[in-house]
Amino acid sequence: MVPDLGNKYLKMWLWIVISLETITKVHGYSNGRFPESCDSMSPVHTNRNGISYEPQSTDPPFEITYDPAPHGQPITVYLKSKQSNKFTGFMLEARKMEDVVGPAVGKFIVLDSRETRLLSCHSSPDNAVSQKLSSEKRLLAVNWTSPQEENLDYTFRATFLQNVETFWEAVDLDVKARNVTKLQEPGTVLMIADSVLVAVKTELPLLITLLINGPRLHHLNKVKILSCVLCAAVEIPALVLFSFADPINVLFIALVCVAIAFNFMELFIVCLRIEPSHELKEISELIIKACSVIHCIFTTAIIFLGVLEFDNCGKEREDSWPVKVMMAYTVWTLLFVIWVYVSSIHRKTILGGSKIGSSKNRKERKKKKLSAAGVIVIAVQVIFGVGNLCFAFAVSFGIFWC
Numbered sequence: 001m002v003p004d005l006g007n008k009y010l011k012m013w014l015w016i017v018i019s020l021e022t023i024t025k026v027h028g029y030s031n032g033r034f035p036e037s038c039d040s041m042s043p044v045h046t047n048r049n050g051i052s053y054e055p056q057s058t059d060p061p062f063e064i065t066y067d068p069a070p071h072g073q074p075i076t077v078y079l080k081s082k083q084s085n086k087f088t089g090f091m092l093e094a095r096k097m098e099d100v101v102g103p104a105v106g107k108f109i110v111l112d113s114r115e116t117r118l119l120s121c122h123s124s125p126d127n128a129v130s131q132k133l134s135s136e137k138r139l140l141a142v143n144w145t146s147p148q149e150e151n152l153d154y155t156f157r158a159t160f161l162q163n164v165e166t167f168w169e170a171v172d173l174d175v176k177a178r179n180v181t182k183l184q185e186p187g188t189v190l191m192i193a194d195s196v197l198v199a200v201k202t203e204l205p206l207l208i209t210l211l212i213n214g215p216r217l218h219h220l221n222k223v224k225i226l227s228c229v230l231c232a233a234v235e236i237p238a239l240v241l242f243s244f245a246d247p248i249n250v251l252f253i254a255l256v257c258v259a260i261a262f263n264f265m266e267l268f269i270v271c272l273r274i275e276p277s278h279e280l281k282e283i284s285e286l287i288i289k290a291c292s293v294i295h296c297i298f299t300t301a302i303i304f305l306g307v308l309e310f311d312n313c314g315k316e317r318e319d320s321w322p323v324k325v326m327m328a329y330t331v332w333t334l335l336f337v338i339w340v341y342v343s344s345i346h347r348k349t350i351l352g353g354s355k356i357g358s359s360k361n362r363k364e365r366k367k368k369k370l371s372a373a374g375v376i377v378i379a380v381q382v383i384f385g386v387g388n389l390c391f392a393f394a395v396s397f398g399i400f401w402c
């Protein structure tokens with residue numbers, strides 16, 4: 001009996017001690033003074049008995065947003081209520097994105113000195129803020145400047161306190177160094193234009209051969225050379241944009257270089273002007289086709305990478321529409337590649353034996369062919385062309401609009 005009673009008293013004492021401790025801690029929080037929370041950013045620490053309020057595990061009704069600013073100027077960060085909930089307390093820090101549990105970085109500048117208190121964690125001045133008053137608020141703004149020497153990605157991390165028992169920890173907002181994307185976004189859009197050009201370049205020879213009466217090798221060659229030069233004229237500026245982006249994404253540069261290399265290989269073979277009767281003609285045609293197809297695949301890969309990198313349309317990649325459009329575009333490109341393959345196998349059938357026979361005969365045959373296989377081929381080419389344009393517009397829109 002006696003140990004039981006002792007236990008009871010002990011528990012009671014503990015309760016009183018803990019309650020007092022909790023009250024002082026909560027009081028401390030409402031004053032915005034809790035230097036022991038610099039790392040965890042928790043309002044109340046777990047005590048030995050495990051009696052403390054746990055943070056909410058639900059989706060927080062509060063969020064962090066910010067107004068971007070040019071490098072070196074302060075960013076305005078907002079703590080906001082998403083619904084009707086109000087918060088009475090908060091703590092906000094910025095950390096390096098790659099080390100989100102690491103120390104707070106940068107400096108805060110108070111915009112509303114009645115509501116906001118500056119804190120100095122780990123003896124660095126003003127690297128955290130919390131509330132001064134425990135008044136109810138739905139919006140609070142504060143300025144923050146990044147450490148001068150670095151151009152890194154940051155994560156803002158906040159604790160929102162609705163009341164003593166209800167609080168949310170580790171509410172994060174990732175802020176990528178803004179000026180990074182400015183060069184890579186137009187670079188990606190140039191590559192989208194390039195992918196349309198590549199598709200046209202791949203389709204054009206067959207289309208011209210079908211539409212113009214009989215293949216005119218020299219004109220065809222001029223068109224091929226022109227389309228290769230156009231592609232290069234788009235790709236080289238894109239490469240320059242990707243190379244001057246800061247920080248550089250080497251993958252973009254490598255992929256663009258490969259695309260450019262295949263484009264020039266194609267241009268080189270076209271410029272060789274192999275005569276139709278030459279035994280290497282077939283092989284050279286095949287290499288040109290293969291170059292075009294590889295070129296196509298690489299431009300699509302670059303655009304895909306760009307969309308993944310720069311799209312901010314959804315919080316998660318899965319709910320972002322440009323990524324879905326890009327997936328459809330990739331499938332479309334694959335279908336196009338299959339089409340190019342099939343049409344090159346049946347090229348002879350499609351074109352017919354138009355090289356044989358007198359010109360009168362050829363005309364007749366041409367007309368007959370055009371009314372069958374030729375028309376289908378032209379229709380499919382047009383459908384692919386229109387589809388490509390639509391996807392190109394949709395993806396460019398997604399990159400710039402979000």
Ligand SMILES: *[C@@H]1O[C@H](CO)[C@@H](O)[C@H](O)[C@H]1NC(C)=O
Binds near residue numbers: 073074075110
């Ligand atoms: C806060 O940041 C904004 C945006 O950079 C700036 O215009 C404003 O002057 C800053 N205010 C203070 C007090 O630093």
Ligand SMILES: *[C@@H]1O[C@H](CO)[C@@H](O)[C@H](O)[C@H]1NC(C)=O
Binds near residue numbers: 070151180182246
């Ligand atoms: C991007 O950041 C660099 C510093 O890393 C700066 O020199 C440059 O002016 C910034 N560019 C833009 C467009 O803000």
